[in-house]
Amino acid sequence: MSTHPSSSDQPAMSVSVRKVAVLGAGVMGAQIAAHCVNAGVPVLLYDLPAKDGDKSGIARQAIARLQKLKPAPLAAPDLAVRITPANYDEHLDLLADCDLVIEAIAERLDWKRDLYEKIVPALGSHVILASNTSGLSITELSKVLPAGLRPRFCGVHFFNPPRYMHLVELIPTAETESGLLDQLETFLVSALGKGVVRARDTPNFVGNRIGVFGILAADIEARKHGLSYEVVDELTGKRLGRAKSGTYRTADVVGLDTLAHVIETLQTGLPDDPFKSSFAMPAALKKLLEKEALGQKAGAGFYRKEGKAILRWDNGAGKYVPADGQIDPDVAEILAQRDPGARLKALRESDKPQARYVWALLRDTFHYAAVHLAQIANSARDVDLAMRWGFGHEQGPFEIWQAAGWRQVAGWIADDIEAGEALSSQPLPEWVTKGPVPETGGVHTPKGSWNPRLGRFEPRSTLPVYTRQIVPVRLAGELNRSSTMVSAAGGRVVLENDAIRLWTLPAPHPTDVLVVSFKTKMHTISPEVTRSLLQALDLAESNFRGLVIWQDSHPFSAGADLKSMVAAYKEGGPDAIEPEERRLQELTQRLRYARVPTVAALAGLALGGGCELAIHCASRVAHLETYIGLVEVGAGLVPGAGGMAYSARRAAEQQALCAPGAPLLLFLQKFAEAIAGAKVAGSAREAVTLGYLRDDDPIVMNEHELLYVAVRQAHMLAEAGWRAPVPAPFPVAGRDGIATLTAQLVNMREGGYISDHDFLLGRHVAEILCGGDVDPGTLVDEAWILALERKAFLALPAVEATQARIASLMTTGKPLRN
Template sequence: MQASQSGQRHIGKVAVCGAGVMGAQIAAHCVNAGVPVVLFDLPAKEGDKSAIAKRAIAGLQKMNPAPLGTPGLADAITPANYEDDMHRLAECDLVIEAIAERMDWKLDLYKKLAPFIKPGAIIASNTSGLSITALSQALPEALRHRFSGVHFFNPPRYMPLVELIPTADTTPALVSQLETFLTSQLGKGVVRAKDTPNFIGNRIGVFGILSVFAQAAKASLPVDVVDDLTGTRLGRAKSGTFRTADVVGLDTLAHVIATMRDQLPDDPFHASFGLPAVVSALIEKGALGQKAGAGFYRKEGKAILRVDPAKGGYVPADGKADDAVAALLAERDPGKRLQALRESSHPQAQFVWAVLRDAFHYAAVHLADIADNARQVDQAMVWGFGHAQGPFELWQAAGWRQVAQWVADDIAAGRALSSAPLPDWASSGPVWEAQGVHTAQGSWNPHTQSFQPRSSLPVYQRQVAAPRLVGEATGLSETVVFENEAVKAFTLPAPHPEDVLLLSFKSKMHTLGPDVIQGIVHAVDVAEGSFKALVIGQLTEPFSAGADLKSMLPLFAQGGIKAVEPVERAMQDMVQRVRYAQVPVVAALAGMALGGGCELAVHCAKRVAHFETYMGLVEVGLGLVPGSGGLAYCARRAAELQSETNPDIPLLALLKKFALAVASAQVSKSALDAREIGYMLPSDTVVMNRYELLYVAVREAAMLAQAGWRPPLQQAFPVAGRDAIATLKVQLVNMQVGGFISAHDFTVAEKVAYVMCGGDVDPGSLVDDEWMLSLERQAFLGLLADPKTQERIMGFVKTGKPVRN
């Protein structure tokens, strides 16, 4: 780990000690970010001593959801064991221990690791709730200042939250360095937690689960109804509560609950820290949840069953929230919604109010114990548990004073889970006057009795338009250049480059309708006249779900193909305008970039993509071919690859990858996977933190401009021609005969092959953009007139799912 001239150290390699589920996935996410890893585990008793780590690495390539951005990244993880490879610790700048939650095992391991740790390296324990201070005692005193807790939430690739838990001995600069690495290099949302049992996320989150258990039992609600009430209707994870417990594992949940029960005897809510009888019974039967095939739920064939404690078995899981309660939960005004739930006599409504009240109550009572400020609690619940809002933010959004009074009334009436009163700060003083814990000055810190600003670490200056909590000051102060109902063009203030124009879309899912298309063209015109570069990107995901089919259907219904052709041509003209613009146009990608969104992106001068970017030309699923330059791009890119690598390689060999991706509507599993498919180039940039995307994109655009960027010359390129079409058609016939594709699938895929190979021309014939776009347009419009394609489109518009016909 070397220090730069600014004094900032760099973490070049990581050691992960423990190749279990969490350790292996933490290793996977490090290599996703380009950081090589040495993965340690116990020596195998027979054969290769690193066999345990090797099996874990191999297992990463089979897991779903995939921990690796591409399977090949597994090669960047070096397997190791504690007997032969301890010297490899000296290569590593960060050592993460991630073995089982056993204090004695962890302490024993630290004693073995300590002599081999590199001078200056950071040491961290991935623990979900053990005392970091107690763990540090196993290290020599000289190493304790470099030790902290770093709790990744599962699965590490997809869950944003990492809790960072320093001890009293941890050097503050080291904590900041680690926070910077986790935030920028691994793309995480970091919350600093106090060294208390279960820290912030699990302390609040597991109490919330216990509250649901308790209140569901009081209301006699079955698990499927509870999950419907506590899922997306409540602004929480789709899986609700009981299904989430199954995913976590009932044995794991029981362990975390036991930690709270054993280590928090003085918690005023301690009476609620028991394991419900139904959970104990399931664990005794080995029904530990998803990993065991049964828990609160069990799958039999295609049927989903739920546990019924009264019957001692499983019954169909078809319960839903009552329509009346669902209507209350659909109320958009948080204050009106909570008031309606509280005043309703419906058991389901009373249940939901009780769960929310318990969350407010517990978070307020324990804020000072577990966190420095209210923001950390709210962000922990959003990033770690998938809540739309944390408890304090929801409380404040619903009206701080009124909700505080309701909670106090329930406590006084004995309806709450504890008789502990709300802390004084919740019902008087600055929070009461500000009507909430989040203000423009910062979030409430009960220790300093003041509102604490957000972190001033430089890494957070890179986050453009990161979400703000209710009551906080907005994080974006842009200058609008032009704006209409479809698009918004703006610049960012200094120190961002002010000569780079940014364009975002306002359409639902950022689809590309006629008004958005016109907005993109106008933005290119404005950028060429008054700016040095243009970035096309969104403040919220996705980048674009593609063409706006709904706007196209009325045109088709009224005027048929002739009415749609101008829109199709306008899409093609737009991507060409972007490709040949006189200023560099950079696509800032995050989330989906599908269909026309993908076609727009591939025609930009460069792509800057968040790691979790899912690109694909998916039109064949609707019975269409990509019609906005996507197939032209694939043909041209294959020709470029032939020129860049080996002119003797047949074009068809390079084109097959693109043809398969388009014909199967393949969507990349990450930005790195998009690079492997060919929708991103090796020179394109991948960022790990979603909120650094625009920061990086505007600087990449400015650098292209400063380097004297020029658009590509409009040159002809060779195509594979009729021979390649015939070869691909034979393969399609075999797939149809084998029953892998339908007759209409064959028709669509044949069109893809025809266009991508350049049409009925000799192999190696030179064609230009207009030739390829004309082929695309004819194929697209011809398929649009096909009744089978129309069935697919109408079915998709109605259901959101592809129709197979």
């Protein structure tokens, strides 16, 4: 979230982004276009005219590639049709209808300026022109623009890949109209779902300035301490609260040519930087660039895969060698310590090279960030959020420093500078050791984050869009230690136990809607959660007007608590788990037929029982990155909390909406395939296709707006006179449907696509979805299908192959396809 004040002396310019043009159909340009259409904004994608055939062929090919890339830039493959291919020879006139034009061509100042001169005459008078540059001067780019366009020009730096990376840096020039920036930030935050940091127009801005320095420091310190790439990646990955890929694997993913470009920008743009000696291009990187080993996109970089073996580049030997380095167990133990201060102290005082390496890397980053904070950002918040959102760090450098004890760590850094161990002799800024920051204990406080230019703690942005973020990202030190998620939102707890928290929001939010959040690990549905949710429904129906299921962290729910189910089954067999199975079914039916609207606020994984809770609610509000599915087959089971009752009923409802004569099996097939194959939707939009979300379920782009929208959805349904659906019988496919689905399973088994156990599970799925051994078209109710679910669910734990699948999930977290 930006830390800038939201108001200006000038009136805000009216911005309504209805159509976007992206100039440049390379990797970034095409993926920015993809994310715009993910948000429902149509896009023109431009590139140079092709020399032969269709002049828009380059852009057309880029759009086709979007449908094949992994991870998928498009939330659903069919969204590609919303991107229109274009070229500069034939389609410049179409720019007049675009509200936002994003230039995303190669990082060459002269090329970008030439393109601006070409397109300027075609732009509408209302347009916003933005450059997606990773570090070039926005002011220098603007100099070629006419005076009337400069107030509507800025930098807008998406991080790669644009769909998944939350950070966008917004970089104004001195002439950029501030009200326009407010509205562009609003569009980026709410419409595209991004976390915006406003950066100063300095080389590489905020994220790359700190992040790429960190990569260079990691390499320098690795060579000092004699560590290999794979050891560095292990030390700088999840153990350090960063992306699993660590340092060198991340560089391979980003692209070594891109990394080299950003390093060159540091070298040329910062000749007087006190850390300039650290900006030298690493020798190994130079060699890899010469070999055109550009990382993942080229099949080789710092690492190369040969079969199942992972090799790393050995620059001294000039070849790839096995990546077999190991982390020191003693260092792993230090990194596992929970107390931040004790952890940093142990790393600094250890005689282990790996421990000393981690301390040195953190120290270098703290030092660099403190020295440059005033130059690159408005406050320490921007630096920490940029590293969280752009580089996948759990905490930014200032957060880690503050959590470990501000004065203590500052003293250690100063000692290392004096001893010549730091990468620069530049002393720490005075604000680090004197005044409000050390007196308060760090740069982040409940009042705001430190702005060294103004010498004060800068409050968060008051842009109206941020009122939609009821529980925004909070940095270490921003909240009092006693604060909880509910108190941070200003909420009131209605009921709390070990399983759930039931609470309401304060005015001006609807106060008559209950919010329930789980307290279990992975938000699993334990017996205690089930009983508590039934109690929550009782309270909602008696004293409130709606109920929202929302979690304060990922996932929405990993499903039923397998551990407790297995323990109960071992103790008493099917009879021991049958009451809980009935109670889960009762819960999902209560959610569907409640006297008040129920809404599931979905983000992240919603698997198995979590999916069943969601699909039975009156409505769902889903973040784009929602991955929902009935995956019980992976545990050797079948959905047992109404998932197949829902699917059978929905198939019948969909058939009823079509022309007479449409076979029921046509609509049942997709549910059968999804359940038997344990399919998980790759986005909320794909979940609509699978049938787990409905066409009228809202999809939000910014996860931090999920609670705001979900509570209002429940309130709106209540205000509109919500009435629960009336239970009604529906037709099933019966024995004919079972026979058809079974024949398909036989073919798959004979072809080697599924195992014997998969066949057994698939047969159960077919029998339940088709209503059992009844005539086609027989009318049944949900209780009929629920009984079939229970019978299969209670029988399967006795099967040896199911026991093996459950054991694999509980020990390794991975499904066993036996």
